[in-house]
Amino acid sequence: MPYHSTPLDLAFHALSDPTRRAVVSRLAEGELPVSVLAEPFDMALPSFAQHLKVLEDCGLIASEKRGRSRWCRLERARFEEAANWMEAERRRWAARLDRLEAYLDRTEENDDGKTV
Known part of the structure; x- marks a missing residue:
């Protein structure tokens, strides 16, 4: 291809x-x-x-x-395009990391009812 x-x-x-x-x-x-x-x-x-x-x-x-x-x-236009792409990627990764953090928090709380 x-x-x-x-x-x-x-x-x-x-x-x-x-x-x-x-x-x-x-x-x-x-x-x-x-x-x-x-x-x-x-x-x-x-x-x-x-x-x-x-x-x-x-x-x-x-x-x-x-x-x-x-x-x-x-x-300016090409720099704005690159900055917009990087900002979209930053937001996407921040959201993924927030979800991972929430998952880990729930997992820690569910381990035998204990929190770490």
Whole structure:
């Protein structure tokens, strides 16, 4: 069966890399030209551009040409989608753990009528 990545899968894959997470952190302060964005990273510009391509392809960032520079910015929608998914998972697991805790409490109380 072929595997088809969803946009959310691609976003989490993109964020699995520390360089790309650092790029996202820098862009959280505001949009930047690629040349400025690349300065703190110890890699050739073509290698850095590959990281930007991964982030752009999954919708986490967008870029546009302004004069002779390419500027990058964060795209809020994909981050909101990831945050919504994580919040739904958090609620689901919290509910499961609450049910487990209630079950264990009942089990402890039912063991020979004793509580632990």
